[in-house]
Amino acid sequence: MNRKIAQLFQPRLQLYFVCLIVFALLSALYSVPLAVTELVIVLGLGLYNRENSRRRRREIGKYLDSVTGTVDTATKDTMVNSPLPMIIFRPESDDIIWTNDRFLQLTGQGQREHMFDAKLASLIPGFDTRWLMEGKSECPTEVEYGGRRFWVFGHLVRTGGRGGGFLATTYWVDITEFCLIRDKFNASRPVAAVLLIDNYEDLMKNLTENERSSILAEIDNRLDEWVAQTGGLLRRYQRERYLFLFEEQYLDQFVERKFDVLDTVHQVVNPSGINASLSIGIGKDGDSYKELMSFANLSIDMALSRGGDQAVIRNKFTFEFYGGRSKETEKRTKVKSRVMANALSSLISDSSQVFIMGHKFPDNDAVGAAAGVCALCRKNGTPAHIIRDPGSPPAQELIDRLSTLPEYQDCFLAPQDALLIADTRSLAVVVDTNRPEQVQAEELLQSCNRVAVIDHHRRAATYIEGAALNYHEPYASSASELVTELLQYIMEPNQLLRAEAEALLAGIVLDTKNFTMRTGGRTFEAAAFLRRSGADTAEVKKLFQNDLAGTIAKYSIIQNARLYRDHIAVAVSSAPVNRVVAAQAADELLNIIGIDTSFVLSKDGEQVNISGRSMGETNVQVILEQLGGGGNAAAAGGQVTGKSLEEVAAELAQAIDRYLDS
Structure with missing residues (x-):
């Protein structure tokens, strides 16, 4: 390497000597003595230049050797006496190659001269070195060892060319004092809490x-x-x-x-x-x-x-x-319903048009509530559009019924068409969900300046924020019940179309399981109003009929159900089934003596659907929230993407265990 560097400082004179020799030979054509004299002079100059070049190379080499030796000495001295603990090891085999004195002191091996025969994992258990192989120069987590905490920095070098291995060099920075101060600061940060006796009125009544x-x-x-x-x-x-x-x-x-x-x-x-x-x-x-x-x-x-x-x-x-495991107690007041009815009516009157949407794959409750809001828009003279998903949702038969009405000829719109006609005065009304990621058209929801939410599900961690009107009552049986209550203060029974009344009643029947679950006095009042509006219970019953294949699939799911923890039925359907059929199977399992909670898992393309039902003692919403789902204490659901039925069933079992054991 020194020879190559020294040659860079040497002048390139070979071409000049070649030219001189050529001129000397050409001179022989005119005078031989002159040519001989020139050759002797050129030879002398060549010998002098060669000796001079050797001397210069020796001097440059001595200088480079002295500089290199100084750098090597400084490097070695810096590594050995570095104030930071250092270690060099092979990441693929975990073999320690070299450590400095500081690292030996850190690990309590100060009496040893080397640790070539040790493994890093045995010396510092739990120290993960994958971050080095991932090309990172800093360990993503703090490393705790010997009661001290460290930031670890490092880098990799390849040895022996492409086919060789790697050597890792790490530097350990002691941050114990910093961590103690940080932890003390975090521990002393203030926390504010609001405590509420949430049944104060009932508790103090008549005392x-x-x-x-x-x-x-x-x-x-x-x-x-x-x-x-x-x-x-x-x-x-x-x-x-x-x-x-x-x-x-x-x-x-x-x-x-x-x-x-x-x-x-x-x-x-x-x-x-x-x-x-x-x-x-x-x-x-x-x-x-x-x-x-x-x-x-x-x-x-x-x-x-x-x-x-x-x-x-x-x-x-x-x-x-x-x-949050106790059963909800009804706290709604008619005063609030009247205020919400007037507020929603004012919002609709001030809007250029109204877009109504439910959750993805809308059921009878979502479509029924949407039809009720559509009737309210008609009362106020505001154009209304119900967002319709492509495909065949669970409420397809109800949608088909409404589509045949003259009032609903141009009512149903695809999300893309709604985006094209939306303006600054458009109002989006979301029914039967409060989570933005579950609505039928999230882009439309974000594009509307004013939003109203009508829902009866318990709130999850994500919910629609900044709504101009939020009529959220987890104590109600269904979104259709809430919409019906609003209609009672604005419309007369004869102003509601018969098909709309039946749609609303179908939503209530669906979520109350034929008025057997989550029903209160307000539920029957809403049903009575719809009956006066012309709703035919026989026609509503037809909306819940299954075909023969669906009925066979439902009972096949029930047949494959297994008991878990003595009182919970879990059924896993390997064959794809309709969501409605899976939900009906979960409901049907509760009719079996000794079962108060049921879960049905079914495959739907790339995702696994879960339907959970409870008689009230077990809160299925809390269980399914652990798997990304939601709903109410007695009825909840969820979808898991990218996992098999067996994996989701195992995660569900763990979620049930965590719920019951806690």
Whole structure:
């Protein structure tokens, strides 16, 4: 290498000597003595240049050797005496090649001169080196060893050409003090919580002042015991609301105990036998107290929209849910329904057109609710369009019935056509879902400036935000029931088309399982209004008839069902089946003695559909939320993409175990 570098400093004179020799030979044609003299001179100059070049190469070589030796010495000295622990190893075999003194001290091997016979995995268990093979120069996680924490940096070099292996060099930076300060800061960050006695009205109903004071005092005592260990601030700021401020280090303890204060407060019973119910909304990771309170209020709203009696944590990105297993109690008032009816009517009147959409693959409840909103639009003289998915959804027969009516000739639109005619004054009304990723046309939802949501499902972590009107009642049986309640305050029974009344009644029948599940007094009032509007129960019954193949498929699913944990039926259908058939099979399984919960899994293209049903004791929504689904406590569903039936069945079993064991 030194010779090559030295040659770069040498002048290239060979061409000149060749020319001189040629001229000397040509001179022989005129004078031989002159030519001989020239050759002697050229030879002398050549010998002198050769000797001079050798001398220059020797001097350059000595200089390069001295510089190289100095660099090598400095490099070796730097590596050996580096203030950072260093280690060189082979990532494919985990063999240690070399370590400096600092690393030997770090690992407690300071008395040894080398560790060539050791494996890195045995020396530092749990240290994953895949990040080096992935081309990264920094370990993605902190490494903890010997009570200290480190950032690890490194790089790979290839040895022996393309066919050779790799050598990895890593540098360990001690960040223990930084981590301690960071952890202390994170542990002391403030957390805001809003505690709400969510059945306060029922709890205090028909009680004397002494009895009310006694119950509130008992609740206060239980809350004081719960917060005592935190040193936090707990204050009641409304008759049924409390504000709780504490440090984040205590939040993990609450989560670990799964907010046992919910059960503690539930043990408080009034003279009428009603148990107290508590909901907790927690805000964390806020940049200010204002943002923390905003997160806490969002959490308490989310808890109430999911039925209450639970704790919800909101951070900057998502929600976390704890509890929520008790059955919802109806808290709707007719005052709220009247206010919502007038507000929705005003929104429709001020809009240029209304786009109505339900969830993907709409069922009778979604289409029935959409038909009810369409009737309201007709009452206000506003054009209305119902978004229609391509293909054949579960409510196809109901859609076909409505499509034959003159009032619905141009009503159904594809999502792409709706986008083309939407303007700044368009209103989007979403029924039977509150999750933006589940609507039939998410692009249309985002393009509309004004949105109204009418839904009865419990809220999930994602929901439609910023809606101009949000009529969300998880205590209602169906979206059709909610829409029917709104219609009662705006329309007379004779103003509703018979087909529309039957569509709404079909939605109620579907979600109440023929008025046997999730029914309240308001449900029968809505059904009575629809009956006065001309709904024929016989025609509604026809909407739920199956063909022979569907009936055989349903009972085939039931035949293959297996018991899990003694009271849960799980049926896995290897053959593709219609969603409606799968849901009916899940309902039918609840008619078997000893079964109070059922799940049906079926393949649908690249995804696996899950239908969950419960008699009320088991909250199937909480179970299926672990698999990305949602719904209500008694009826829920979900879709899992990219996994086989067996894998989804195993994940469902784990979700059931986690729910029951906790």
